[in-house]
Amino acid sequence: MAEEQQESSQGEMEGVNCLAYDEAIIAQQDRIQQEIANSNPLVSDRQDLSVLQREYADDDTVYQLKIKDLYKKYSYIRKTRPDGNCFYRAFGFAHLESLLDDSKELQKFKAVASKSKLDLVNEGFTEFTIEDFHNTFMDLIELCEKQPNLQELLNSFNDQNVSDYVVVYLRLLTSGYLQREHSFFQHFIEGGRSVKEFCQQEVEPMSKESDHIHIIALAQALNVSILVEYMDRGEGGTVNHHVFPEGGDPRIFLLYRPGHYDILYK
Amino acid sequence: MEGKYNLKSPAVKRLMKEAAELRDPTEHYHAQPLEDNLFEWHFSVRGPPDSDFDGGVYHGRIVLPPEYPMKPPSIILLTPNGRFEVGKKICLSISGHHPETWQPSWSIRTALIAIIGFMPTKGEGAIGSLDYTPEERRALAKKSQDFCCETCGCSMRSALLTLTPNSNPSAEDHQAKRLAQQINFKAESSSSRHASESRGAESESSTSSQGDASTSAEQEAADEPRTEQVEASPSAAEEDRPLPPAAPSTGRPLSPRQRRAQQQNQQGQRDGREPASRPAFAPAPRQQQDESHTGSAVLIVLLTLALAALIFRRIYLAQEYKFDFEL
Numbered sequence: 001m002a003e004e005q006q007e008s009s010q011g012e013m014e015g016v017n018c019l020a021y022d023e024a025i026i027a028q029q030d031r032i033q034q035e036i037a038n039s040n041p042l043v044s045d046r047q048d049l050s051v052l053q054r055e056y057a058d059d060d061t062v063y064q065l066k067i068k069d070l071y072k073k074y075s076y077i078r079k080t081r082p083d084g085n086c087f088y089r090a091f092g093f094a095h096l097e098s099l100l101d102d103s104k105e106l107q108k109f110k111a112v113a114s115k116s117k118l119d120l121v122n123e124g125f126t127e128f129t130i131e132d133f134h135n136t137f138m139d140l141i142e143l144c145e146k147q148p149n150l151q152e153l154l155n156s157f158n159d160q161n162v163s164d165y166v167v168v169y170l171r172l173l174t175s176g177y178l179q180r181e182h183s184f185f186q187h188f189i190e191g192g193r194s195v196k197e198f199c200q201q202e203v204e205p206m207s208k209e210s211d212h213i214h215i216i217a218l219a220q221a222l223n224v225s226i227l228v229e230y231m232d233r234g235e236g237g238t239v240n241h242h243v244f245p246e247g248g249d250p251r252i253f254l255l256y257r258p259g260h261y262d263i264l265y266k
Numbered sequence: 267m268e269g270k271y272n273l274k275s276p277a278v279k280r281l282m283k284e285a286a287e288l289r290d291p292t293e294h295y296h297a298q299p300l301e302d303n304l305f306e307w308h309f310s311v312r313g314p315p316d317s318d319f320d321g322g323v324y325h326g327r328i329v330l331p332p333e334y335p336m337k338p339p340s341i342i343l344l345t346p347n348g349r350f351e352v353g354k355k356i357c358l359s360i361s362g363h364h365p366e367t368w369q370p371s372w373s374i375r376t377a378l379i380a381i382i383g384f385m386p387t388k389g390e391g392a393i394g395s396l397d398y399t400p401e402e403r404r405a406l407a408k409k410s411q412d413f414c415c416e417t418c419g420c421s422m423r424s425a426l427l428t429l430t431p432n433s434n435p436s437a438e439d440h441q442a443k444r445l446a447q448q449i450n451f452k453a454e455s456s457s458s459r460h461a462s463e464s465r466g467a468e469s470e471s472s473t474s475s476q477g478d479a480s481t482s483a484e485q486e487a488a489d490e491p492r493t494e495q496v497e498a499s500p501s502a503a504e505e506d507r508p509l510p511p512a513a514p515s516t517g518r519p520l521s522p523r524q525r526r527a528q529q530q531n532q533q534g535q536r537d538g539r540e541p542a543s544r545p546a547f548a549p550a551p552r553q554q555q556d557e558s559h560t561g562s563a564v565l566i567v568l569l570t571l572a573l574a575a576l577i578f579r580r581i582y583l584a585q586e587y588k589f590d591f592e593l
Binding site for chain 2: 126128133196204207
């Protein structure tokens with residue numbers, strides 16, 4: 001009896017502790033987010049690749065060598081805000097940018113994108129909650145049809161409301177594709193979770209970072225090929241790349257450094 | 267209402283849509299924005315059948331952040347129910363201990379269904395949660411029908427469609443239970459946090475003194491929330507003093523019945539202590555703890571003495587025997 005009571009009181013204590021910790025953590029996270037937001041636009045201007053060199057110490061040979069390797073293929077970089085949504089934002093911007101002067105591909109993409117909402121609704125997503133996100137996404141595609149100057153697209157991606165709605169929709173597309181192909185993706189999910197649980201914990205909530213599995217799903221959901229250059233502390237002096245889905249002809253190039261994606265340009 | 271808000275704001279656009287979607291009450295839930303504020307809604311939900319809340323209809327507020335639906339709504343129950351504290355913000359939120367997080371594709375309806383699904387789950391001491399006895403909850407369920415909201419003029423008897431025998435709640439019910447597992451409710455407002463913290467520390471101390479022989483591990487664990495409580499108490503004192511005990515941040519006083527129930531819930535913990543002087547709680551538990559500590563120390567000394575007496579007697583007897591033999 002006494003033990004039982006102690007147990008329940010310990011549960012209560014944990015409640016108190018975790019709340020205090022959570023609040024402190026949330027407050028700190030907010031501060032960090034604010035700091036990041038102040039110093040990084042959601043999507044930056046295109047910069048010379050040399051900015052990367054300055055980010056690492058001169059005697060940081062691993063990275064300096066790899067940046068040299070990167071130079072062989074790319075000349076520019078566009079940075080995204082490191083807020084956990086960088087993959088989606090980088091992908092969204094880079095892809096629409098690449099479609100600005102390719103109206104044939106743009107029309108193909110528009111068809112895929114406009115049909116995608118129906119697929120999600122058929123999968124059980126509530127129509128009225130996802131349609132705002134879909135509409136925002138379609139608005140941007142229509143903006144691209146008018147062949148605006150690049151700055152206009154960049155402005156849209158730096159408008160937090162628009163930009164985040166696009167991220168939400170890309171997350172929904174990723175989640176939808178993972179769930180549609182759950183029998184395949186189930187094998188790649190760690191921690192004994194179902195694909196649905198994984199989507200609810202790691203895909204749909206904002207600020208959850210993306211891994212291979214997210215990239216594969218989104219690339220396939222939208223039928224877009226993505227090349228990711230992986231730059232980390234691994235030895236070898238060269239940057240490894242990976243194309244999603246394998247064997248595709250990539251239109252967009254992303255630079256991955258642990259925990260973050262930026263856009264690369266040839 | 268249309269003229270008052272910027273229709274370009276994503277939150278306004280979305281909330282208008284949700285208001286239209288939820289316009290007509292269902293058998294299980296209903297929610298609408300207040301006439302003068304699109305960002306505050308009032309809702310009514312039916313207590314899930316096959317639970318202690320069967321027959322109850324519960325009313326509450328939903329407060330939407332300007333960033334909605336990117337940020338979750340906050341929910342405040344107004345009807346005493348025995349599961350959630352009245353007048354305290356519970357929000358569908360992030361917690362390091364629960365990986366589930368708000369998703370922008372969820373809606374107010376999702377939140378309502380989650381509340382229904384959440385009612386029969388155990389409070390387990392979570393902040394903003396209550397674990398009343400089934401009897402008390404059933405009594406509150408019955409009484410909930412009499413509730414009439416002054417703000418939105420909504421009476422619980424007519425707030426929802428009446429349940430018909432043909433209505434099949436199982437689909438909704440299933441969805442509710444599923445959601446309840448995903449969503450984590452958590453208290454938010456800081457003054458309510460202090461209140462709950464002190465309550466947490468309070469009940470902790472009482473149980474450990476009841477449990478008499480407290481191990482050092484528990485002792486350590488027990489010290490932790492108390493330190494927090496002590497740190498928090500200056501601000502808690504400022505914030506809480508003008509309010510009645512366990513008063514919600516809205517300043518809405520609890521009904522006597524509710525208060526009695528809460529006291530019952532923490533039976534024997536207050537021991538005639540003045541509930542209004544919350545800051546005084548901080549040192550008090552330590553004293554109790556010390557008493558129980560002294561008690562066990564005295565017991566140990568007594569037992570040691572008794573043991574020593576027995577050993578001496580044994581030796582004495584042995585020696586006596588030896589003497590006898592020699593004589």
